[in-house]
Amino acid sequence: MDWAQYRTPSYDELIGSDGQPRPAARPLVEYLAGLSGRELAERQAAADIAARVMGITFTVYSDGRNVDRTLPFDLIPRILDRREWQRTEAGLKQRMRALNLFIGDVYGAQKIVKDKVFPAALLKQSVNFRAQCVGVRPPLDVWAHICGSDLVRDGDGTLYALEDNLRIPSGVSYMLENRMVAKRVFPELFETSAILPVDDYPAQLYDTLAALSPRPGDTPVIALLTPGVFNSAYFEHAYLAQSMGIELVEGGDLFVADDDCTYMRTVYGPRRVDVVYRRVDDLFIDPEVFKPDSVLGVPGLIRSWRAGKVALANAPGAGVADDKVVFAYVPKMIRYYLGEDAILPNVPSYLCHLAKDRRYVLENLDKLVVKPANESGGYGMLIGPRASKREREKFRKLIEADPRNYMAQPTLALSTAPIVAPEGPSPRHIDLRPFILSREDVYVTTGGLTRVAMTPGSLVVNSSQGGGAKDTWVVDVEEEA
Numbered sequence: 001m002d003w004a005q006y007r008t009p010s011y012d013e014l015i016g017s018d019g020q021p022r023p024a025a026r027p028l029v030e031y032l033a034g035l036s037g038r039e040l041a042e043r044q045a046a047a048d049i050a051a052r053v054m055g056i057t058f059t060v061y062s063d064g065r066n067v068d069r070t071l072p073f074d075l076i077p078r079i080l081d082r083r084e085w086q087r088t089e090a091g092l093k094q095r096m097r098a099l100n101l102f103i104g105d106v107y108g109a110q111k112i113v114k115d116k117v118f119p120a121a122l123l124k125q126s127v128n129f130r131a132q133c134v135g136v137r138p139p140l141d142v143w144a145h146i147c148g149s150d151l152v153r154d155g156d157g158t159l160y161a162l163e164d165n166l167r168i169p170s171g172v173s174y175m176l177e178n179r180m181v182a183k184r185v186f187p188e189l190f191e192t193s194a195i196l197p198v199d200d201y202p203a204q205l206y207d208t209l210a211a212l213s214p215r216p217g218d219t220p221v222i223a224l225l226t227p228g229v230f231n232s233a234y235f236e237h238a239y240l241a242q243s244m245g246i247e248l249v250e251g252g253d254l255f256v257a258d259d260d261c262t263y264m265r266t267v268y269g270p271r272r273v274d275v276v277y278r279r280v281d282d283l284f285i286d287p288e289v290f291k292p293d294s295v296l297g298v299p300g301l302i303r304s305w306r307a308g309k310v311a312l313a314n315a316p317g318a319g320v321a322d323d324k325v326v327f328a329y330v331p332k333m334i335r336y337y338l339g340e341d342a343i344l345p346n347v348p349s350y351l352c353h354l355a356k357d358r359r360y361v362l363e364n365l366d367k368l369v370v371k372p373a374n375e376s377g378g379y380g381m382l383i384g385p386r387a388s389k390r391e392r393e394k395f396r397k398l399i400e401a402d403p404r405n406y407m408a409q410p411t412l413a414l415s416t417a418p419i420v421a422p423e424g425p426s427p428r429h430i431d432l433r434p435f436i437l438s439r440e441d442v443y444v445t446t447g448g449l450t451r452v453a454m455t456p457g458s459l460v461v462n463s464s465q466g467g468g469a470k471d472t473w474v475v476d477v478e479e480e481a
Contacts, residue, residue, distance in 0.1 A: 001032040001040050001425060008427040009457075010155045010413040013078050024475045025079040027193055031186075032076065037424070040075075043185050044420045047075045050181045071174055072468030074419040075185050078430060078450040082196065082476045085447070088159060091344030092149055092434060093442040094334060099164060099321050100438055101337040103143040106320055107133045117336050118329055122353070125404045126320055127374055128167075130282060132289055133317035136306055139212045140439060144321065145313040146205070146277075147436045148172070148448075152347065155413035160347045162409075162431065164330070166314060166322040168279055172201060172435045173236035174469050175449040176243075182471040194476040196446040201435070202243035205277075208437045209246075212311035213274040220274040222246040223254070223264060227280050227296045237279050247273075251280070256300030262310040275311045276301070282316050325351055325373045325407050348410055352403040361408045362399065365392040368408040370399070383459060385411055414459055417470065419452065429453045431461050432472065447472035 006015060014025040021029035032040070051073045105112050106129070112118045123129060148169030150162040179198050183190050206222070213220035226237040228250050241248035249264060254273065256262050263270040283290045285297040304310045320326070328349040331342040350357040350368070361368060370382040382395045399406045418425035434448030450470040451461035461467040 001035050001037070003029065003033060003425060006418060006425050006427070008416045010427075010429070011153055011157050011415040012427060013080075013153075013415055013417040013430070014076075015418070022079070022081075024081040024477050028077065028079060028189065028473075031189060032425075040420055044075050047073055047181050047185050050184055051177070054177055054180070072452075072454055073178060073181060074428075074452055074454075074468055074470050075182065076418050076420060076425070077182060077471040077473045078417045078432070078447075080447060080472065080474045082474050084159075085474045087343065088151070088434075089444045091161075091342070092436050092444050094338065094340065094343050095149065095161065095164065095330060096144070096147055096436050096438050096442050098330065098333040098337050099147070099166065100142050100144055102333045103166075103315075103318055103321050104137070104141055105337075107136060107143075107317060112333070112336055115336070117332055119353075122325060122404070123320075126323060126326070128282070128317075128319035128323060130317035130320070132302055132306075133315070136315075136317075138315045139214070139311055142212075142438045143315040143318040145208055145212070145315075145438055147438070148433045149436060151344075151432045151434065151448075152412060153415035155415075157415075158345065160412075161327075161330070161344045162347050163324055163327050164322065165433075167319040168281065168314070169433075169435065170233040170236055170279075171433055171449045171451075172445070173239040175433075175435070175445065175447075175472070176201060177239075178449070178469055178471040193473075196474045196476065198446050198472075201445055202240065204437055204443050205240070206244040206246070208439045208443070209244075209275045209277055209311075209313055211439045212313060214308055214311060215274055218274075221264070221272060222275045222277065223249045223273050225249055225251065225254070225276050225278040225280055225285075225298075227284070231279070233279065240277075246277070251295065251297045254298045254301070256298060256304045260300075260304050260307040260309045262298070262301065262304045273310060275313065277313050282319060285312075285316065323373050324371050325353070325404065328407060347412065350408040352399050352406040352408070357408075358399065358403050361406075362396055365395060367411060369411050370395050370406055370408045373405050373407065383411065411459075417450070417452070419454070419468075419470075426456070428456070429459050429461065430470070447474045 016022050113120050144166040148165040151159055152162045153159050209222050210220045224241040253265055262273045264273050280296050284294040286301040287294045288299045289302045305312050328351055334340055334342045350361050352358045352361055366384045368384045372380045414429040416427035417430050419428050430450050430452050432448050432450050435445045437443040450472045452468040452470055453461045454468045
């Protein structure tokens with residue numbers, strides 16, 4: 001693999017501005033340099049076959065069609081230095097402690113609102129605030145047990161928090177499968193390099209869920225509630241249920257009895273369920289409380305949860321903090337609840353409900369990325385420098401009509417990493433989604449899911465829009481020396 005012609009428009013995760021490999025990436029870059037183009041192409045083909053055989057799929061929504069595709073996998077891993085990762089891990093744990101305190105506060109005393117640290121109007125207008133959750137205290141006072149926080153690196157090398165996904169974060173199965181594929185393709189590197197493992201995640205997730213059981217002392221019965229086989233992340237639902245040895249169920253498999261306990265229908269009769277890891281949105285989990293026509297949920301499930309007879313992860317209502325406008329207040333939450341400065345900086349944000357910020361955004365639509373507060377998957381946003389005048393005018397009207405629903409951020413020069421391309425290594429923009437588990441302590445995956453914008457120059461990495469993925473190696477450079 002010839003690196004002589006490799007050029008990147010931004011900070012590159014493997015190659016420094018001097019054209020030399022970064023210290024943590026040196027063994028990998030030197031190893032790849034010893035492979036011919038044919039050998040590399042053969043290994044990429046082997047990786048593609050392995051991904052297909054494993055069934056690593058994601059649904060791409062395009063032109064009104066739901067197309068089930070193998071998630072594109074690039075075999076050149078993203079490399080992170082363990083020393084940098086330790087600081088990042090500390091920053092993620094700090095964010096989750098503050099976010100869980102915030103969620104509990106807004107469903108309780110609302111001190112942060114009364115103290116005017118968080119605007120009352122924002123909470124009042126939140127589409128993810130669930131009045132049914134007011135006064136509830138979930139086990140361990142944890143609301144968001146599983147979080148996927150998106151991190152991006154700017155052109156100057158700074159790693160920023162871009163958003164926190166606290167409702168139903170997805171992608172961890174791809175992180176685990178990517179590692180399995182990488183081990184098949186590069187077995188010799190895993191024998192000689194100090195690459196930190198990621199394969200303890202299913203056990204960590206199981207322990208997190210088990211700790212929520214309302215029947216401590218007994219082996220808990222845990223079920224993963226899926227919307228079904230047509231959901232875009234069904235592969236992940238089945239993968240995680242199998243990895244943890246728990247039941248994979250749909251709404252019709254569960255029922256709530258007169259004793260407010262949740263039961264699972266089995267061939268041996270009803271079996272009580274202690275914990276539901278739900279991969280169904282709030283509004284669909286209980287037709288008695290939310291959407292009455294939902295066939296995905298379980299009638300009475302919220303009643304069972306409020307009575308303390310079943311634990312739900314993530315807890316209903318946790319999405320109040322999964323809002324791109326609320327995201328901008330996380331550094332203030334950290335200061336307010338923990339008395340600390342944020343370790344991980346937020347991407348600078350402009351909030352359109354603030355007159356000064358809104359004026360700036362409307363005057364600079366051609367320079368900013370504008371996002372609606374509650375969309376996911378990269379949908380509904382405007383990338384100003386690449387948008388047409390017509391698209392920018394459309395967003396101007398949307399912002400003016402509903403300023404609470406929009407925020408904007410600078411168009412960052414997202415860092416790149418090389419992918420295998422016919423012409424040799426070619427840079428693509430990437431982000432990183434580590435996964436954080438909150439229980440009595442907080443656990444962070446070693447690295448996370450690196451998502452790749454497979455189209456040259458594109459900044460959209462989301463799998464649902466055709467993005468791909470890489471394995472992420474956190475490397476102990478001291479051991480490599």
